[in-house]
Amino acid sequence: MMRMSREAAALCEILREAGGAAVLEEAIADSLALTISAVRGVVRLLEEEGFVIDTSRRGAYSLGSMPEYDLSLSCIGSLLRSAGLRSPEVFLFETLRSTQEMAKEIGRGSPEGEVVVFAEEQTGGRGRRDRRWISPRGAGLFFSVFHRPGIAPGRVQLISLAAGLAVRDAVKSLFSLELSLKWPNDLLREGRKACGILAEASSIGGGLLDCCTGMGINIRRPATACAGGDNILKEAFFLCDEVSPVHRGELAVAILQRFFDLIARLEVDGGRSLLSLYRDACFTLGREVTVIVDEGAVQGRAIAVGENGELVVSTENGEMQFCAADVIHATPASHKGAYI
Known part of the structure; x- marks a missing residue:
């Protein structure tokens, strides 16, 4: 298990925005409210994640290259910061039974109440009506978002609609690829499923809700599907069938940015703008x-x-x-x- 370091994410943002120019460690220390020694420790954290940091100029750092691994937590954290998002706690697991279960477990013990859990592989991923969601290693973007939106319990279904709309809009924005949104939140490409979403909620009293929204987006077609394995995988749509490359971290941040924006609108106007956007996008209507x-x-x-x-x-x-x-x-x- 890896937990995102907010200091490492902030340093990554500073170095990315410098565009390869060297940044003095004193300036970094002031910006992050850290000692010089602590800054050097954060630099080592980035290097352990696969970032190439140029230290040839004494007392200064520049970004040589980003890690090849596309779910780098520091990279995700820096992109979240650049997008102006509030910073949730972010975790990455190699293998989990379910990101949904883990996000709820961590989130309920978190004073901030906002957690994102990623996994490379799920052994017990599930969708609506408790059906199994196939989550092979490296084939998808699997994550769950735990949060406490300011909405009435009777409007929880709107969270589910927001999640489907967020994935659709993020994919369209990044790849100019149109996915069809089927009520309530299935995303299809020419009839083949590209994404599944499970939104769950429980009341914690005082009108507050614990919400957990799990998303599974098919990214790269696994070898088992290409070799005539599971028929469900063969029939599914994977983004890399039509677009490449797909950087999962960038896609995750685009989805989270849109999702939190839609939730914020929901909290402000009671769902009016969300429903207007959703009704325009939902291709179930009229069928x-x-x-x-x-x-x-x-x-x-x-x-x-x-x-x-x-x-x-x-x-x-x-x-x-x-x-x-x-x-x-x-x-x-x-x-x-x-x-x-």
Whole structure:
């Protein structure tokens, strides 16, 4: 397990913004409120992460190159700072049963209440209705965000919508790649699933919520899929099928930036702007759908997304509202994915 050093992230930001120019260690010490000795310790932390730091000029540092590893916590932290985001606690694990479980465990004990947990691999990743999410090492961007938004418990579904919109917008911004957003938060490329999202919440009293939102984005097609392995992986869409390279750290920061922006809007205007953006993006609306719930299946036309994020479907028996359900579009290919 690795935990992001905020000092290392701040130093990385200083050196990145210097654009290769040398920065005096006295200036760094003043900026970070550290001693010269402590600055040197932070430089060593960056070097251990794979940063190349030029120390040829006595008493000064410049950035030679960033690490090849694309989930460097200091790099992620520096990008978060440059984006003007509040700085959550950030953790990286090689292998976890579930980023969702770990983020909740760490977050509930965190006084700041804002935690991001990444993993290279999940052995027990899950999606809606407790289905398994396949998370092979190096194939995706797997992370969970624990936070305490200022919203009423009855509006938790809006967090789920915000997450789907954030991933869609980040991918479009970085790669000019359009993903289709299916209610509530599945992201598809020509009917193949590119991302799954699980949003969970529990009340902690006083109207406050513990929220944990897990995201799994398919990045690089694993060798097992190419070699005729798991059919679910073969049918899924991976970003590197169409764009390359994909820097997972940069994508994660773009998603987090958009996600926290949407949550902030939600807290300010009660969801008005979020719902407007979501309704424009959701390609479920206007389609013939089959909605699968515990009681069975309902067929009809998706006509609206309600004020709390519920899907409104016009059926032969009248309008019905669904807060949580699986939706299959009339086109069979639209529900292929990475769930089993």
